Amino acid sequence: MKIAAAPRVYPLMNWLMVVAVVAALYAFDVFMAGVERTELKREASSLFAQGRRLESARRADAAIRLYRRALAIDRGNVEYQIALGRALASTGRYGEAAPVFDDVLDRYPDDGRGNLEMARLRRAAGHLSEAASYFHRAIYGSWLRNAQQHRIEARLELIDMLVRAGRRRELLAELLPLEDEAPDDVSLRLRIADLFMTAGSPARAAEAYRAVAARNPDDVRAWEGLGEAELQRGNYHAAQSAFVSALRRMPDSDEVRRRLRLAAQAAQLDPVSRRLPFPERLARSRRILSMTIAELQQCAPGQENAEVAGLTSRAERALHRKQFQDEDPVEAALSAAEDAWSYVQRACPAQVRQEDALALVMSRLQQRP
Amino acid sequence: MNSSEGRYTRCRRRLLSAGSRRPLKRGSILKEVAERKSPQRVRFWSHFQLSDEARIELVLSLVIGALVGLVVVAFILLTGRLAARMYPPESAAWRRVLIPALGSLVTGILLYRYFPNARGSGIPQAKFALFIGEGFIPLRTVVGKFVCCSMSLASGIALGREGPSVQIGAGIASVLARRFGLTKDRVTALLPVGCSAALAAAFNTPIAAVLFSLEEILGDMHAPVLGTVVLSSATSWVVLHLVLGDEPLFHVPAYQLVHPVEFALYAVLGIAGGLGSVLFVKLLLGIRLFFRKLPRSTVWIQPTAGGLAVGLMGWFMPQVLGVGYDFVEQVLSGDLAFKVVAALAILKIAATAISYSSGNAGGIFGPSLFIGAMIGGSVGALAHASFPGYTANPGAYALVGMGAAFAGIVRTPLTSVIMIFEMTRDYSIIVPLMISNLVSFFVSYALQREPIYEALARQEGVILPTGEARSDAEGARVGAALRQADHPLAPADTVDAALERIRASGWNALPLVDDAGVRALVTERELEAAWREGRRNIGDAYPAPVDFPFVHADQPLSMALRRMGSAGVNVLPVVSRANIRQMFGVVVLDDVLAAYGLAWEKSKSE
Numbered sequence: 013m014k015i016a017a018a019p020r021v022y023p024l025m026n027w028l029m030v031v032a033v034v035a036a037l038y039a040f041d042v043f044m045a046g047v048e049r050t051e052l053k054r055e056a057s058s059l060f061a062q063g064r065r066l067e068s069a070r071r072a073d074a075a076i077r078l079y080r081r082a083l084a085i086d087r088g089n090v091e092y093q094i095a096l097g098r099a100l101a102s103t104g105r106y107g108e109a110a111p112v113f114d115d116v117l118d119r120y121p122d123d124g125r126g127n128l129e130m131a132r133l134r135r136a137a138g139h140l141s142e143a144a145s146y147f148h149r150a151i152y153g154s155w156l157r158n159a160q161q162h163r164i165e166a167r168l169e170l171i172d173m174l175v176r177a178g179r180r181r182e183l184l185a186e187l188l189p190l191e192d193e194a195p196d197d198v199s200l201r202l203r204i205a206d207l208f209m210t211a212g213s214p215a216r217a218a219e220a221y222r223a224v225a226a227r228n229p230d231d232v233r234a235w236e237g238l239g240e241a242e243l244q245r246g247n248y249h250a251a252q253s254a255f256v257s258a259l260r261r262m263p264d265s266d267e268v269r270r271r272l273r274l275a276a277q278a279a280q281l282d283p284v285s286r287r288l289p290f291p292e293r294l295a296r297s298r299r300i301l302s303m304t305i306a307e308l309q310q311c312a313p314g315q316e317n318a319e320v321a322g323l324t325s326r327a328e329r330a331l332h333r334k335q336f337q338d339e340d341p342v343e344a345a346l347s348a349a350e351d352a353w354s355y356v357q358r359a360c361p362a363q364v365r366q367e368d369a370l371a372l373v374m375s376r377l378q379q380r381p
Numbered sequence: 382m383n384s385s386e387g388r389y390t391r392c393r394r395r396l397l398s399a400g401s402r403r404p405l406k407r408g409s410i411l412k413e414v415a416e417r418k419s420p421q422r423v424r425f426w427s428h429f430q431l432s433d434e435a436r437i438e439l440v441l442s443l444v445i446g447a448l449v450g451l452v453v454v455a456f457i458l459l460t461g462r463l464a465a466r467m468y469p470p471e472s473a474a475w476r477r478v479l480i481p482a483l484g485s486l487v488t489g490i491l492l493y494r495y496f497p498n499a500r501g502s503g504i505p506q507a508k509f510a511l512f513i514g515e516g517f518i519p520l521r522t523v524v525g526k527f528v529c530c531s532m533s534l535a536s537g538i539a540l541g542r543e544g545p546s547v548q549i550g551a552g553i554a555s556v557l558a559r560r561f562g563l564t565k566d567r568v569t570a571l572l573p574v575g576c577s578a579a580l581a582a583a584f585n586t587p588i589a590a591v592l593f594s595l596e597e598i599l600g601d602m603h604a605p606v607l608g609t610v611v612l613s614s615a616t617s618w619v620v621l622h623l624v625l626g627d628e629p630l631f632h633v634p635a636y637q638l639v640h641p642v643e644f645a646l647y648a649v650l651g652i653a654g655g656l657g658s659v660l661f662v663k664l665l666l667g668i669r670l671f672f673r674k675l676p677r678s679t680v681w682i683q684p685t686a687g688g689l690a691v692g693l694m695g696w697f698m699p700q701v702l703g704v705g706y707d708f709v710e711q712v713l714s715g716d717l718a719f720k721v722v723a724a725l726a727i728l729k730i731a732a733t734a735i736s737y738s739s740g741n742a743g744g745i746f747g748p749s750l751f752i753g754a755m756i757g758g759s760v761g762a763l764a765h766a767s768f769p770g771y772t773a774n775p776g777a778y779a780l781v782g783m784g785a786a787f788a789g790i791v792r793t794p795l796t797s798v799i800m801i802f803e804m805t806r807d808y809s810i811i812v813p814l815m816i817s818n819l820v821s822f823f824v825s826y827a828l829q830r831e832p833i834y835e836a837l838a839r840q841e842g843v844i845l846p847t848g849e850a851r852s853d854a855e856g857a858r859v860g861a862a863l864r865q866a867d868h869p870l871a872p873a874d875t876v877d878a879a880l881e882r883i884r885a886s887g888w889n890a891l892p893l894v895d896d897a898g899v900r901a902l903v904t905e906r907e908l909e910a911a912w913r914e915g916r917r918n919i920g921d922a923y924p925a926p927v928d929f930p931f932v933h934a935d936q937p938l939s940m941a942l943r944r945m946g947s948a949g950v951n952v953l954p955v956v957s958r959a960n961i962r963q964m965f966g967v968v969v970l971d972d973v974l975a976a977y978g979l980a981w982e983k984s985k986s987e
Contacts, residue, residue: 026560030444037451041624044458051465058470084710087632111634 056086124153184211214244232262246376248279277369297345304349311360442609446616449550449578463535478692484536485688488529493681496525502744503548516569523552529742537702539732543583544744550579577610578617587618589800596793630804633713636777650760651817655824658789669738687739704747712758715776719762726755749790750783757782781817788818789825792832860934862972869894872920890950898962902929931956
């Protein structure tokens with residue numbers, strides 16, 4: 013029990029022994045730590061795989077429990093964290109999911125997956141600007157595999173969000189880089205072209221459709237899209253020709269036939285078509301004016317309204333104006349037609365049919381500088 | 382060696398060229414050169430000169446830190462891997478009954494036959510060694526503790542690994558210190574060094590480990606071993622990080638106080654934690670008393686009873702088995718159901734009490750945290766269900782509950798706060814933690830006066846000095862033993878008369894007082910010398926004030942004892958802090974001893 017009276021000597025052997033024991037213990041600890049790490053990773057991986065299976069079987073709550081256990085074992089595993097956060101979000105537990113992604117982004121601020129999931133969370137919460145910011149971080153962030161594909165998908169999700177939110181300017185800003193980055197995939201290229209149309213850029217849409225049609229001449233959707241884009245741009249002949257190409261590849265399509273007919277009518281009505289002789293331009297402009305007045309009278313029968321009366325009288329003058337007077341008769345007729353059409357659009361919006369050649373032409377005329 | 386010789390040769394040459402006539406001894410040459418270079422620096426470093434033993438002690442505290450850190454890491458890893466093999470994922474339920482029973486049977490036999498001192502937690506055993514065993518812990522006990530605890534914890538016994546780690550750490554410190562031939566005092570002084578290194582590695586809490594060694598093991602927050610304790614704790618922590626990396630024991634989400642009303646709820650949690658702690662301690666002591674009354678021949682089989690009971694509980698709720706830190710982390714994340722955590726709080730109290738009392742090897746630190754987390758989780762779940770808009774996630778309450786139970790069971794509130802903070806590294810929870818811990822501590826103190834380790838020691842027939850008693854003694858001040866100096870010496874007194882007065886007083890010194898106050902403390906020996914020199918008056922021997930030993934009224938009595946010892950007197954003047962010549966009275970050795978309660982023993986011995 014009592015300590016023996018030891019001599020006060022500190023032989024080298026004691027120190028050597030201590031050093032040997034420390035070295036041996038250190039080696040043992042490092043070995044054991046390695047064994048533990050391997051076994052724990054294996055266990056966590058197994059739990060994660062089970063969680064995946066449960067999530068696929070739509071048992072998200074059970075999957076969440078397994079993901080949590082996997083994370084408790086293999087702390088800080090980004091893949092597990094992302095899966096847990098995604099599962100939590102899928103069950104509507106956004107409040108619990110956010111800290112999980114926050115933790116990932118605290119450690120890896122440029123992690124593509126973390127940013128993408130966070131963007132989805134913010135989008136679900138209705139914070140679109142924040143979501144857009146996270147989408148951008150995901151697009152320019154780092155991805156372990158298939159970075160290009162993930163970036164495009166992230167951008168498409170952002171674009172989809174912008175389309176739903178009606179943010180056309182931001183949408184166009186996202187489409188331009190996407191067009192450069194996107195691989196040569198027909199469906200993706202067609203989707204980009206569609207999105208250009210949605211963003212209100214038929215010129216870029218037409219280019220995109222034309223590029224697809226050039227590489228895949230049998231793609232009816234490309235020809236159809238090109239026709240629509242050209243219709244929007246006011247290139248009715250080009251639209252006609254595109255619809256003809258489409259109809260040639262899909263002769264049974266009534267829809268294409270209808271659009272072709274519309275393009276042909278618009279082409280015949282278009283007063284600003286290039287290389288059109290003056291008499292023909294004058295005739296077309298007066299025809300447009302006559303049709304507009306008919307629409308106006310249908311919108312406001314009788315002439316009790318002073319504004320309608322003024323517009324009608326101005327149209328009458330423009331219709332009977334002689335050539336070579338101080339004002340261009342074509343411009344006079346078109347100007348009167350535009351004013352009358354504006355009234356119809358304002359007073360009788362239900363009367364304006366978008367599928368109508370007159371509406372198409374008037375729409376283009378209104379866009380003139 | 383070579384560089385030293387080179388330096389010596391260079392110094393010698395320089396001194397010769399400077400015309401030194403002194404004998405050219407190696408030490409004096411180096412010293413002279415050093416003094417010529419920078420006298421101030423030499424004087425400065427002379428403050429740090431240590432004796433050989435002190436130097437060895439300092440180096441050993443580093444070595445103990447590293448060695449204990451490595452052993453504890455090995456202990457943790459070995460226990461974890463063994464447990465993983467005994468309970469593979471998705472294993473059958475029968476394992477949960479059979480393995481704890483078998484494990485406790487094997488360890489019971491080992492403990493009975495080979496390692497009788499390796500039973501139980503390890504904290505009381507370390508304190509026995511510290512206070513009554515002169516620092517002696519045999520290597521066999523260290524080995525036994527390591528082996529038996531690894532087996533019993535891996536088999537699922539509901540005990541913790543931290544208490545055993547503390548005994549292993551203290552044991553390693555004791556073995557090393559003895560191996561290096563240190564004196565008994567220094568061996569004893571190294572025990573807390575081993576304890577703190579062990580706890581730092583076991584919990585990954587270096588600051589709490591230091592505090593625990595001071596607060597619980599030594600019971601003295603101002604212990605002189607603080608430096609070495611800190612050194613070993615830091616070394617051990619570094620070793621832990623080298624091997625296992627930088628991971629806190631528990632990963633918790635960031636909590637925050639949702640509403641000030643939560644402070645009241647945390648106080649309620651403190652009450653619940655305190656009551657739970659008292660229930661646990663009383664149950665454990667009661668069951669232990671029952672087992673101690675059984676015939677001695679059954680000691681080897683007693684642990685099996687504990688193992689079987691835990692196994693049966695584990696059949697229904699596997700979370701009861703083992704340390705259970707994985708489940709604690711789930712609860713801390715708020716992933717819990719009220720019924721489960723409430724049931725686990727009760728079952729774990731019962732499982733740990735019976736595991737420990739039946740004589741299995743393992744500690745109660747880990748189970749305290751588990752019980753606290755479950756109590757906290759239950760209170761939190763109820764609070765959150767009742768006031769969802771005013772309360773945080775139940776996980777926050779589980780976290781605070783861990784500290785509350787620890788403070789209530791182990792009775793170290795300061796260590797508890799710092800430990801939970803270090804374990805989770807979450808500062809935001811610290812104020813609720815302090816509130817809850819203190820409430821729990823006071824509830825526990827009110828209902829169960831004796832702390833658990835003292836109570837366990839008392840059952841063994843050992844009375845350990847409690848921290849409370851020591852702090853009471855430390856708290857006694859000089860003012861409490863102050864008495865008037867009835868017959869101080871005056872400068873005009875003759876030496877003969879002064880000698881007579883000193884001898885009549887029964888003291889060996891008297892203060893010499895003039896109009897301005899104390900001029901000196903005159904000892905009997907000095908008066909005799911003055912008498913031999915033929916001086917008439919004391920004023921002739923002390924014409925002006927001289928330095929004299931003294932104390933102030935607000936200083937501890939221990940300080941008066943130390944000063945009396947170093948000055949060789951049994952009386953000291955008690956003087957003002959503003960003017961040391963202004964005397965309030967004197968303090969006498971007999972009065973100091975009486976204040977420590979030793980007057981009776983003195984009179985008895987006389």
